[in-house]
Amino acid sequence: MGRDVIIACDFPSAEKTLSFLDRFTGRKPFVKIGMELFYAEGPAVVRAIKERGHRIFLDLKLHDIPNTVKKTMAVLSSLDVDIVNCHASGTVRMMEAALEGLTRPDGTRPLLIAVTQLTSTDQEAMENDLWIREPIDRVVMHYAENARRAGLDGVVCSPLEAGKVHEVCGADFLTVTPGVRFADGEIGDQKRVMTPAAAREIGSDYIVVGRPITAAADPVDAYRRCVEDFVD
Ligand code: C5P
16 A cells, blocks of 8 residues: 555544545545544444445554454454554554454455554653653654564554654554644644645655544545645
8 A cells, every 4th residue: 555645534423424425526535433433333334434435544542451452353354444553552462462363364454553652642641640751752662663573564653753663663664644734724732743745755654634624614625635745
C-alpha cells in the first residue's frame, strides 16, 4: 500500500457516518473507525463500510493480557479490515500474541500497528502518573522498536516523530500520523500539528485527518486538497 489519506470518521452513529460517506462519489476514502462508532454500532458498521468498497483502519487500541488480545484480534481479522492496532505498552509479548491472533490460517492478515505514547500524554503525566522517568521522545522510540521487534508493521505517531521512527525502525516500517491541519485551518485541541504537504515531506506513510475534513463546509473538497498535497 502506498501513501494515503485516512479520514477519521468520528461520528456517533452508522447513519451519520454512511450519509457522510455518501458525499464521496469519486475516489473512495480510506476510513478510520474508532471506539465511539464501533461501540455504538458494532461489527455491522464495519461490514457496511467495507461493502461500499472503502479500506478501513479499525482503531480500537487493544491493551489486555496476551491471550485476550490474541483471541480478540482473531475476531477483528474475520472482519477483513485493512489496519488494526494495539498499545505498545501492553509489552512485546502482548504484541506478538496480537499478531498471532490476527494471522489467518492462509497466512494473510490485516496490517498491525502500535500506539506508542498517546499524544495526549505529556512528559509530566508520564512521570507523575505512569512513573516513567525517561524523556518522552526516547520512550516513543523505544516503544516503536519494541513494536518492530514483535513483528508489527508500524506505529501511530505524531508527524513530527515520523522521520526519526523511519531512521530507527527502517523505511518500510509504517508511520500513521494524526495531528494534521491545513495551513489556514483551525488547530482545535491538537497541540503539535503539521500540514499534509509537510507530513509528506517528513515521510509519513498515512495521515489521519478528522475535523479538517469532517467539519469542513465542503468535506469532499477538503479531502481532495489533502490527497493533492499528500498523495499525488
Ligand atoms: O479531528 P482530528 O484531525 O484531530 O482527528 C484525529 C484523529 O486521530 C482522531 O480520531 C483522534 O482520536 C486520532 N488520534 C490522535 N492522536 C493520537 C492517536 C489518534 O489524534 N495520538
